[in-house]
Amino acid sequence: MNYLLLKNDTARTSSIRIFFRAGSVNDTDQKQGLAHVVEHVLCDPSGGYYEFDAETYKEYLVFSSEQLPQDTGEVLEKLWSKLNAPISYLRFRKEKEVIHTELLQHPPDLTLQTAMEVLFGNTPLMYSSGGYNEQVIDLTLNDVATFRDNYLTPDNCKVVITGNFDQATIEPFLAQNLTQTRTSPSPSSAQIPRGCIVRDKDSDLETINFFYSLFSRSEYLAQPQISILINMLIGSSSALLNQLLRKNFGVYSLAEQTEYYSECGFFNFGFFINPNRTDEAIGVLENMFANIKKHLTNELFERAKQRTLFEWQRWLSDPSAISWWHGENLIIANRSCDIETDLFPALEKTTLEDIHALAQKYLTTQPTYIDPATGSAH
Numbered sequence: 544m545n546y547l548l549l550k551n552d553t554a555r556t557s558s559i560r561i562f563f564r565a566g567s568v569n570d571t572d573q574k575q576g577l578a579h580v581v582e583h584v585l586c587d588p589s590g591g592y593y594e595f596d597a598e599t600y601k602e603y604l605v606f607s608s609e610q611l612p613q614d615t616g617e618v619l620e621k622l623w624s625k626l627n628a629p630i631s632y633l634r635f636r637k638e639k640e641v642i643h644t645e646l647l648q649h650p651p652d653l654t655l656q657t658a659m660e661v662l663f664g665n666t667p668l669m670y671s672s673g674g675y676n677e678q679v680i681d682l683t684l685n686d687v688a689t690f691r692d693n694y695l696t697p698d699n700c701k702v703v704i705t706g707n708f709d710q711a712t713i714e715p716f717l718a719q720n721l722t723q724t725r726t727s728p729s730p731s732s733a734q735i736p737r738g739c740i741v742r743d744k745d746s747d748l749e750t751i752n753f754f755y756s757l758f759s760r761s762e763y764l765a766q767p768q769i770s771i772l773i774n775m776l777i778g779s780s781s782a783l784l785n786q787l788l789r790k791n792f793g794v795y796s797l798a799e800q801t802e803y804y805s806e807c808g809f810f811n812f813g814f815f816i817n818p819n820r821t822d823e824a825i826g827v828l829e830n831m832f833a834n835i836k837k838h839l840t841n842e843l844f845e846r847a848k849q850r851t852l853f854e855w856q857r858w859l860s861d862p863s864a865i866s867w868w869h870g871e872n873l874i875i876a877n878r879s880c881d882i883e884t885d886l887f888p889a890l891e892k893t894t895l896e897d898i899h900a901l902a903q904k905y906l907t908t909q910p911t912y913i914d915p916a917t918g919s920a921h
């Protein structure tokens with residue numbers, strides 16, 4: 544299935560997303576940022592009446608737009624023709640400058656980048672999806688054209704349209720332009736570590752970040768348990784912080800954050816710690832995560848389950864969130880996963896024991912590895 548149309552007649556807009564299975568993992572050591580440049584060159588967000596948007600991820604590029612229901616067909620054809628139009632040299636030059644400024648203003652997060660290097664060292668998964676100015680500057684028009692010819696092809700593409708639109712005007716166009724599925728370019732064969740700790744020193748402040756890999760592609764549909772676990776971990780963080788304060792490690796702040804990649808998702812606990820007691824603090828924190836089950840109580844579980852339900856129900860009324868959800872599933876896992884018919888029942892069935900088992904499996908800093916092809920750990 545190369546396109547998916549999900550109609551909701553009560554929506555006031557429609558959302559189009561075109562995913563290509565190619566991203567920064569298809570860059571090379573010397574050409575980091577190429578996928579990002581391709582994304583910019585092909586999609587001019589300020590071009591014309593409609594607003595187009597585009598983003599580069601590690602393993603896919605996505606081009607999207609939102610519009611009024613009656614404009615859906617016209618916008619789809621415009622977006623499609625942009626992606627297939629000849630690449631102008633002037634535009635290429637201009638976008639390299641845009642990216643130059645973008646990277647100066649938003650340089651890659653150093654802690655995250657360090658984690659990526661530790662977790663995915665020597666594989667393209669460690670590339671920052673935005674690239675680096677030192678390399679972007681040397682990219683050529685030919686690099687861009689070659690990347691597009693290799694990867695941004697109709698048979699390496701998934702289109703998802705959601706919200707309110709006229710199916711009769713859209714379907715013939717999609718059927719004509721999207722031919723058979725070909726096997727997606729094979730993902731990096733990197734093995735995914737289960738966790739890593741990154742220490743970072745900024746003036747007299749030391750931060751410690753625990754990165755936990757939460758799922759591999761093969762477990763991508765275990766979303767209900769993962770969402771509940773993440774919400775429980777966020778809920779339990781104040782208890783963890785109190786425990787550290789009591790032990791006088793000088794922790795005065797705590798950040799938690801989830802980073803998702805298509806290959807795996809990360810849950811990241813960040814601690815700011817007294818630099819004189821870092822080693823002790825790491826020991827305490829590791830111990831705490833080893834006994835995480837104690838912190839994952841039934842009360843937290845019930846609240847996290849309600850919160851997950853609430854978040855998903857809110858998504859359901861948003862065409863843009865829905866097109867994102869389905870497109871990502873299609874391009875990454877090559878299958879459709881429906882929130883209402885697949886996820887809600889799975890969420891309902893999830894028990895605290897499931898969450899404890901998941902935590903036991905993932906929240907470890909032991910260097911165990913997951914093979915993304917098979918999902919097996921070793």
Ligand SMILES: [Zn+2]
Pocket residue numbers: 579583642645
């Ligand atoms: Zn950009």
